[in-house]
Amino acid sequence: MNSVDNKKRRFKKRWWTDELTVKWNQVCLAERQYLHCNKINSNTYLRQIYVSKRKEFDKLAQQSKRQYWHSCQEELVNLNKNDPRQFWRKIGNIGIGNERQSKIPNEVLRSDGSVTNDMDDIVQKRKDSFHGLLNSNPDNNKNYGVEKLIVKNDIVCNDLNAYITFDEVYKVAMAAKNGKSPGVDCIQAEIGVFDKKEIGHKEIVGGG
Structure with a gap:
């Protein structure tokens, strides 16, 4: 990892150190060697190395975080004793949003x-x-x-203005649900198991 990448990490993670950069590079190298190895015996050995490097990095990262937050707490305690106004100003600037907030240039x-x-x-x-x-x-x-384009709403289209037929409902329901329970439209897919003639006969007899 170059110095530019390390500066980016320092900006986003105040607790990041040069030692963490070295450990992270070792983890990445061990991971690449492990993933690109095709030999079974070597693969097992490289995996152990990768896991070990990863544990070392995680341990050091947690230690750096604890040290950083402890130093921040000590700073706030000292400010509260010596300069309460500066203490509350520091409290107001704490947070990820305040640290990364980009300002609009006045130009x-x-x-x-x-x-x-x-x-x-x-x-x-x-x-x-x-x-x-x-x-x-x-x-x-x-x-x-x-x-300024005028869209006409009086377009005559028999296909769009015609009534929805039973065949259309049947095809849509079976294609969308594949014979399963209804969705948000509450159309039962099981309606397709009845014969269309039987449904038509019921509508005629029932006067529907």
């Missing part, structure tokens, strides 16, 4: 290509940008033609 790009940090220019630039999003016009909106 904008002008029309001439220059960058400005002036607060008035920043507010006006963002105001104009949001105003353009909510109030588009045909001149600067590329999707204006699509947005």
Whole structure:
């Protein structure tokens, strides 16, 4: 693992150390050797090495965590005794969300290509940008033609407007459930076991 990767781990895990980096590299190397070995005897031996390296890394990681959190607790105790205001400020900054929160830079790009940090220019630039999003016009909106497209609702289609037949319900139920219990639509798949003629006869006799 290079120094860049180690810095990333330090940023996300404050308790990470250089010794942990060395141990982690040993674990990764042992794992690769174990997974890529095709010989049975060597595979068993390499697996033992991998498990041993992994246990060493886990033990050291837990030890580093305990030492880090203990030092944090000692720091808070000392701050509480010497500077209570700084203590509560430190408490407010504790947490993963506060440590990794990315801030929006107070700068904008002008029309001439220059960058400005002036607060008035920043507010006006963002105001104009949001105003353009909510109030588009045909001149600067590329999707204006699509947005103004009129969709007709009076399209005549006999296939879509026709009644749903028994065959359609039967095919959908059997294909979706494969003869099992009903789903959220409450259509019993067992309806397919009856003959269509028998159901039609019952509807005629019953007047349904």
